[in-house]
Structure formats: structure tokens, C-alpha cells
Amino acid sequence: xxxxxxxxxxxxxxxxxxxxxxxxxxxxxxxxxxxxxxxxxxxxxxxxxxxxxxxxxxxxxxxxxxxxxxxxxxxxxxxxxxxxxxxxxxxxxxxxxxxxxxxxxxxxxxxx
Amino acid sequence: xxxxxxxxxxxxxxxxxxxxxxxxxxxxxxxxxxxxxxxxxxxxxxxxxxxxxxxxxxxxxxxxxxxxxxxxxxxxxxxxxxxxxxxxxxxxxxxxxxxxxxxxxxxxxxx
Numbered sequence: 001x002x003x004x005x006x007x008x009x010x011x012x013x014x015x016x017x018x019x020x021x022x023x024x025x026x027x028x029x030x031x032x033x034x035x036x037x038x039x040x041x042x043x044x045x046x047x048x049x050x051x052x053x054x055x056x057x058x059x060x061x062x063x064x065x066x067x068x069x070x071x072x073x074x075x076x077x078x079x080x081x082x083x084x085x086x087x088x089x090x091x092x093x094x095x096x097x098x099x100x101x102x103x104x105x106x107x108x109x110x111x112x
Numbered sequence: 113x114x115x116x117x118x119x120x121x122x123x124x125x126x127x128x129x130x131x132x133x134x135x136x137x138x139x140x141x142x143x144x145x146x147x148x149x150x151x152x153x154x155x156x157x158x159x160x161x162x163x164x165x166x167x168x169x170x171x172x173x174x175x176x177x178x179x180x181x182x183x184x185x186x187x188x189x190x191x192x193x194x195x196x197x198x199x200x201x202x203x204x205x206x207x208x209x210x211x212x213x214x215x216x217x218x219x220x221x222x223x
Contacts, residue, residue, distance in 0.1 A: 031209060042116075042199070043156070043213040056208060090155050094209050099144050101211060103155035 004104035023091030031094035032074040118214035135200030
């Protein structure tokens with residue numbers, strides 16, 4: 001357990017509405033990541049952060065934005081949700097003095 | 113572009129029947145290869161990191177090996193509790209410690 005929580009754990013929303021997912025860590029890790037997991041695609045990186053207010057894009061960043069105003073929280077926002085963003089979203093942190101990433105429990109998002 | 117291919121997609125074993133899962137990769141300068149286990153409805157759980165060809169890591173009934181083109185996850189005398197999806201990921205030379213994942217092997221071990 002890397003001290004990662006995600007909220008909400010489940011969400012159903014409608015097309016066109018804004019959605020924010022939260023990742024919270026308790027161990028002061030510098031690097032945090034957002035992935036989505038879809039059948040047939042595996043885990044794909046959306047955005048990552050390497051410090052407060054420092055973020056960069058991943059492989060599938062279109063339609064998503066992120067913010068990190070404090071070390072412990074990394075927020076993923078879908079400004080206007082679409083059905084193609086229905087997925088399971090995982091947050092991860094990079095462990096201290098290691099390249100290994102540790103994952104949170106996930107958020108299942110359904111966009112109707 | 114880094115690529116990871118896992119095979120087979122699904123594997124069904126009898127308890128005690130040993131087998132291997134394959135992870136083939138293409139990356140320009142491997143910094144690390146990672147194995148994870150994922151149970152339904154949960155996040156991936158870290159198993160191993162391998163850094164160079166010839167390296168091996170073991171944990172209980174699992175042993176991971178690495179060559180310059182692929183990695184194997186050997187499962188010896190599996191038990192039903194080993195049933196899960198096993199994910200492989202590679203880290204290339206770019207910044208950010210970014211990982212590229214394969215689509216996983218779904219393992220079911222039956223009594």
C-alpha cells in the first residue's frame with residue numbers, strides 16, 4: 001500500500017459535463033501519474049507531474065487537463081466529458097529512490 | 113515509439129501445472145522492465161523490476177527473467193490464488209519515468 005487514495009471510486013455522468021477525479025497521497029512523493037485502462041489497450045499515460053505546478057502530457061492527453069497545487073493532490077479534469085472517456089482511471093506515484101510506480105485503487109467513470 | 117506485446121492473452125492452468133508468460137518489447141534504451149499483477153476491480157500490484165539482460169528475480173512461485181528482446185514470468189506449481197492478470201511495462205530513456213504497458217495475460221488456475 002503506497003498510501004494512495006482516489007475519489008470518487010465510481011462515477012456516472014452525462015456527455016458534456018465537467019468531471020474532476022482526485023488522487024491523494026500521504027508520503028510526499030514527487031512524481032504522480034494518471035493512466036486510463038481500457039480493454040485491448042492496456043494502461044495508457046494521460047498526464048504526469050514531477051512537482052507542484054509541474055506537469056507534462058502523456059500518450060493520450062487530448063480532452064484532459066491536470067493540476068497539482070500541493071504535493072499530496074493530483075487532479076484530473078475532463079472539461080466536457082465524452083462517451084470515449086468512459087474508462088477506469090488509475091493514479092500512480094513513483095516510489096522514493098526507485099523507478100517503480102505504485103498504483104491506487106482506481107476510479108470507474110461512465111459517461112452516458 | 114516503445115512497444116510491449118504480451119502473450120498469450122489468456123492462459124488456463126491446472127493447479128501445479130507450471131508455465132511461462134511472455135513479454136516482448138521494443139524500446140530504444142531500456143531503463144527498466146516491470147511486472148505487475150492485477151486482480152479484478154483493483155489497481156496493479158508491483159511484482160518485479162528488471163534492469164539488464166540476464167537478470168532474474170524471484171518471489172514465491174514467480175520468477176522473472178530478462179533478455180535483450182523479451183522477458184518471461186515463470187510460474188512454478190501455481191495455485192488458484194495466482195489467478196490474475198499479469199502486466200508487463202517498459203521504461204525507455206525519456207524523462208518523467210514514463211511506462212509503456214502491454215495489454216496483459218489473464219491467468220486462471222483451476223483446482
